[in-house]
Amino acid sequence: MSIPPISRALPSLCLAAAFLAAWQGYCTWAHVSPLILPAPSDVALGLWINRAVLGSHAAATLSVAAIGFTLSVCFAFTTSVMLHFVPWLRRGLFPLLVASQTVPIVALAPLMVLWFGFGLLPKVLLVILVTFFPVLVSLLAGYARVPQAYLDQLASMGAGRGQLFRRAALPIARPHFFSGLRISATYAIVATIFAEYAGARQGLGIYILTAKNNFRADLVLAAVVLSATLTLLLLGLLHMIDHATGRRYRRAVDVAD
Amino acid sequence: MLRIEYLSIRAGTHTLIEPVSLDLADNEITCLIGPSGCGKSSIIKWLAGVLPPELSATGTARLDAAPLAAPNPALAYQAQQDTLFPWLTIAENAALGLEIAGHSRRAARARVLPLFAPFGLSGHEASFPDQLSGGMRQRATFLRTMVQQSRFLLLDEPFSALDAVTRLRMQDWLCTRLAEHPRGVLMVTHDLYEATQMADRLLVMSARPGRMLDDIPLTTARSARTEASLAETRALLKSLLLEDTT
Numbered sequence: 001m002s003i004p005p006i007s008r009a010l011p012s013l014c015l016a017a018a019f020l021a022a023w024q025g026y027c028t029w030a031h032v033s034p035l036i037l038p039a040p041s042d043v044a045l046g047l048w049i050n051r052a053v054l055g056s057h058a059a060a061t062l063s064v065a066a067i068g069f070t071l072s073v074c075f076a077f078t079t080s081v082m083l084h085f086v087p088w089l090r091r092g093l094f095p096l097l098v099a100s101q102t103v104p105i106v107a108l109a110p111l112m113v114l115w116f117g118f119g120l121l122p123k124v125l126l127v128i129l130v131t132f133f134p135v136l137v138s139l140l141a142g143y144a145r146v147p148q149a150y151l152d153q154l155a156s157m158g159a160g161r162g163q164l165f166r167r168a169a170l171p172i173a174r175p176h177f178f179s180g181l182r183i184s185a186t187y188a189i190v191a192t193i194f195a196e197y198a199g200a201r202q203g204l205g206i207y208i209l210t211a212k213n214n215f216r217a218d219l220v221l222a223a224v225v226l227s228a229t230l231t232l233l234l235l236g237l238l239h240m241i242d243h244a245t246g247r248r249y250r251r252a253v254d255v256a257d
Numbered sequence: 258m259l260r261i262e263y264l265s266i267r268a269g270t271h272t273l274i275e276p277v278s279l280d281l282a283d284n285e286i287t288c289l290i291g292p293s294g295c296g297k298s299s300i301i302k303w304l305a306g307v308l309p310p311e312l313s314a315t316g317t318a319r320l321d322a323a324p325l326a327a328p329n330p331a332l333a334y335q336a337q338q339d340t341l342f343p344w345l346t347i348a349e350n351a352a353l354g355l356e357i358a359g360h361s362r363r364a365a366r367a368r369v370l371p372l373f374a375p376f377g378l379s380g381h382e383a384s385f386p387d388q389l390s391g392g393m394r395q396r397a398t399f400l401r402t403m404v405q406q407s408r409f410l411l412l413d414e415p416f417s418a419l420d421a422v423t424r425l426r427m428q429d430w431l432c433t434r435l436a437e438h439p440r441g442v443l444m445v446t447h448d449l450y451e452a453t454q455m456a457d458r459l460l461v462m463s464a465r466p467g468r469m470l471d472d473i474p475l476t477t478a479r480s481a482r483t484e485a486s487l488a489e490t491r492a493l494l495k496s497l498l499l500e501d502t503t
Contacts, residue, residue: 149336149338156334
């Protein structure tokens with residue numbers, strides 16, 4: 001029934017290879033200026049030659065994203081517990097949080113720099129603002145999915161609110177939490193790059209900006225490739241943590257309530 | 258003895274259960290039988306302390322004359338739905354009630370494990386619920402309910418999710434377990450066959466609003482009940498339930 005990973009990835013790999021080949025072919029035969037559209041080989045070459053510089057910028061981006069993402073997850077979890085246990089707070093705060101998502105948060109990046117300077121703080125804050133909401137929503141949605149029969153069963157055994165939360169709500173919310181984490185992780189690197197765009201000394205965002213100003217489209221694309229790689233690494237890490245720690249929580253909850 | 262005094266349950270302005278008083282003896286199986294929606298489950302949920310918030314109840318429960326506040330460790334409730342947690346092993350599920358009652362994980366486990374053999378679950382201590390058949394899951398649920406050492410079991414249609422054959426087997430099986438570990442049982446069912454087969458006493462409820470139509474003691478020992486006597490009781494139940502036109 002299960003398809004080996006290599007066969008599952010094969011169609012995607014073939015399509016990606018075909019796309020790269022077509023791109024390479026177009027650049028070669030149509031004599032497109034590398035200033036406008038560098039061929040994949042140019043991008044690869046640029047990436048290789050500038051690997052040390054790109055690497056240090058990527059490391060800066062990754063550390064900001066990681067710090068921001070970690071803080072965001074802790075913050076989202078704490079908030080979710082508070083909102084779960086204090087109904088009036090949930091009723092009051094949740095609509096405001098939803099409304100806050102209509103603000104294009106990346107547009108706040110320049111303001112962050114204006115208020116908090118070029119250091120770590122404005123970038124970490126921006127990552128938190130962008131990644132906080134999906135984690136919070138997934139946790140709250142998870143808590144709400146506990147079948148009433150589970151709660152009744154536990155309550156009849158004498159479980160208090162804390163026990164109900166720990167023994168039923170948290171385990172049920174776990175898969176939802178990881179879905180939220182995956183969504184947030186894809187935003188984390190992008191948000192960091194935006195923050196760096198608005199002003200930074202180090203990082204892929206500022207590197208892209210400089211490369212663009214120097215008409216080095218190949219290096220812009222090289223940085224884009226790196227940022228995508230960082231996101232994939234983050235997703236891979238989450239996948240590994242989920243699989244290593246949560247086999248039992250993936251068992252289907254097929255209770256009709 | 259578990260006594261219910263003047264229990265009435267309302268859903269908003271509608272009466273779900275008209276005032277009812279009952280005495281339930283220790284170590285006796287009482288089956289509460291009636292049409293769907295007559296409020297049988299609500300009586301059990303009220304005793305278990307898990308009456309849905311949209312229902313309101315008045316009345317008192319007493320255990321040996323002392324008022325009883327629900328939930329109470331003297332009463333073990335078993336919901337109608339399968340409530341084995343899919344992320345816990347069978348042993349962890351079985352120990353859940355004990356752990357919530359304050360036993361350490363180790364102590365709860367030590368109490369639970371010796372019961373796996375008599376409950377027909379040997380070798381499944383580390384299995385997860387989805388690896389077990391419906392009948393085995395039901396046995397594990399009973400294990401979790403019975404290991405709590407309460408005086409009364411409140412069972413809400415315990416066999417409703419099982420296929421016909423497994424259901425017959427499990428009825429016999431539960432009677433045997435209850436003979437080994439005697440408890441007072443209040444069991445909700447709408448299966449006449451199940452009720453006449455298992456009960457020491459039958460309480461018949463009317464359709465909504467629920468009233469007690471009859472209270473029928475079955476004095477013949479379960480093993481001595483003949484097919485004819487069972488059929489006779491079922492016919493009596495049938496006529497009671499069908500003639501009730503409320």
